[in-house]
Amino acid sequence: xxxxxxxxxxxxxxxxDRYQPGKEKEEFRxxxxxxxxxxxxxxxxxxxxxxxxxxAKRQEYGTLDRRxxxxxxxxxxxxxxxxxxxxxxxxxxxxxxLQTAEAIRRDGHPRWFQLVGLIHDLGKVLCLxxxxxxxxxGDTFPVGCAWSDKIVYPDFFRENPDxxxxxxxxxxxxxEPGCGLENVDLSWGHDEYMYMICRDYLPxxxxxxIRYHSCYPIHREGAYDYLLTDRNREMLEWVKxxxxxxxxxxxxxxxxxxxxxxxxxxxxxEFFPEKVRF
Ligand code: FE
Ligand code: FE
Numbered sequence: 001x002x003x004x005x006x007x008x009x010x011x012x013x014x015x016x017d018r019y020q021p022g023k024e025k026e027e028f029r030x031x032x033x034x035x036x037x038x039x040x041x042x043x044x045x046x047x048x049x050x051x052x053x054x055x056a057k058r059q060e061y062g063t064l065d066r067r068x069x070x071x072x073x074x075x076x077x078x079x080x081x082x083x084x085x086x087x088x089x090x091x092x093x094x095x096x097x098l099q100t101a102e103a104i105r106r107d108g109h110p111r112w113f114q115l116v117g118l119i120h121d122l123g124k125v126l127c128l129x130x131x132x133x134x135x136x137x138g139d140t141f142p143v144g145c146a147w148s149d150k151i152v153y154p155d156f157f158r159e160n161p162d163x164x165x166x167x168x169x170x171x172x173x174x175x176e177p178g179c180g181l182e183n184v185d186l187s188w189g190h191d192e193y194m195y196m197i198c199r200d201y202l203p204x205x206x207x208x209x210i211r212y213h214s215c216y217p218i219h220r221e222g223a224y225d226y227l228l229t230d231r232n233r234e235m236l237e238w239v240k241x242x243x244x245x246x247x248x249x250x251x252x253x254x255x256x257x258x259x260x261x262x263x264x265x266x267x268x269x270e271f272f273p274e275k276v277r278f
Contacts, residue, residue, distance in 0.1 A: 011137040012096070014038050016247040018152070019220065039153065045134035046156035049187040051143040051168060057135065057188040062196055064277035066129065071268045071276060072261070074122050081127055091250060097121060098260055103249040104242075112202060115267050116209045117245055123190030123197070125278065139216045140186045145173025148223035152216070171226070181212070181232040184224070189214060197278055201271050208235045209242040219243065 014034055069077060079094045091099075101117035126136045141151045143162065146169050148154070162168045175184060186192060195211035202210070217223040219239045228236075 011038075011041075012247065012250075015139070015216065016250070019216075019247065041134055041138060042153040043156045043159075044132070045138050045187070046151075046153060047159040048134060049141075049143065050160060050162045051174075051185060053135075054143045054185050054188045058185075058192060058196075061126070061193050064197060067278045068275040069278055070274060071119060071122070071272050072265060074125065074276070074278065075118075077128065078122060078125050081124070093121065093124065094257055095255060096250065098255040098257060098264070099249040099252050100245050101264065102255055102260070103245045103252060111267055111270065112206045113209075113242075115202070115271060116206045116242060118264055118267070119198070120194065120210050120213055120242075120246065121190060123192075123194030126190055126193055135188055136190050138189065138214070140189050140191055140212075140214045141217050142175075142184045142224055142227065143187055144168055144185050145175055145227075146171055148217050148221070150217050150221035150223040175227055177226055178229055179227055180229045181218070181227065181236075184227050186212075186215060191215070197276060201273075201276075205235065205238040208238050212236065212239045213242060213246060215239075 017034075075094050075097060079092050081093060097118050097120070100120070101114050104117040105114045124136055127133065139152050141147065147157050151157075157163055167173065191211050191214045195207055198207060198210055212219055218228075219236050220243070225233075
């Protein structure tokens with residue numbers, strides 16, 4: 001038997017531990033003392049996130065015909081996600097979203113940037129559709145070419161069926177050098193799902209932040225640079241700019257949800273229609 005499922009917020013905590021500000025680059029790689037549930041999570045993730053799986057999920061959810069919700073409504077829906085495994089979760093999903101947005105707002109960043117803070121994790125509603133956590137959260141990585149050893153727990157890829165397909169195990173795999181990140185398939189999770197939902201509504205910088213915020217091997221470790229274009233490199237700067245707000249706003253003062261709501265309802269209205277397809 002495996003232990004209890006870790007709480008969703010544990011993934012973010014795990015990442016922020018890995019990337020504490022001021023830590024030396026080499027220390028970043030020290031994650032072997034992570035809780036066993038985190039190791040087990042990545043064992044499952046790396047075993048089952050094949051290229052076929054990622055492509056099939058993108059097809060399945062890309063139709064955006066599951067529900068129609070307002071953005072705030074989606075936040076409340078996501079908030080119904082309860083972690084039995086984490087009795088003392090101090091931060092609900094809504095609070096994490098608001099803390100991220102408020103930190104961005106405090107620093108005087110543009111409105112669309114604040115909005116990204118608010119909505120970047122809404123794709124986690126995948127959990128409410130019954131997707132296992134390993135198909136929703138955790139670091140993402142390219143599928144369809146050799147795995148970088150800069151991906152967290154690279155040894156767990158041993159059991160991934162793609163490891164037996166030689167074509168998928170070369171440096172470029174199914175891709176061309178410099179083909180562009182937008183043409184690279186990533187492991188499936190909440191980033192890509194939310195990107196599909198927002199694609200028609202937000203500026204390119206915002207879409208990068210949403211689509212790639214969990215892709216630590218690329219935006220943090222600099223892996224797979226040979227698949228990127230100059231445009232990608234330029235835009236990834238925005239992902240890096242967003243990252244500290246996501247990781248480190250949790251220690252901030254709790255946000256009064258009711259008080260903050262009118263401001264963010266206005267912000268949502270500026271970019272999104274009343275109902276959005278999920
Ligand atoms: Fe996230
Ligand atoms: Fe987040």
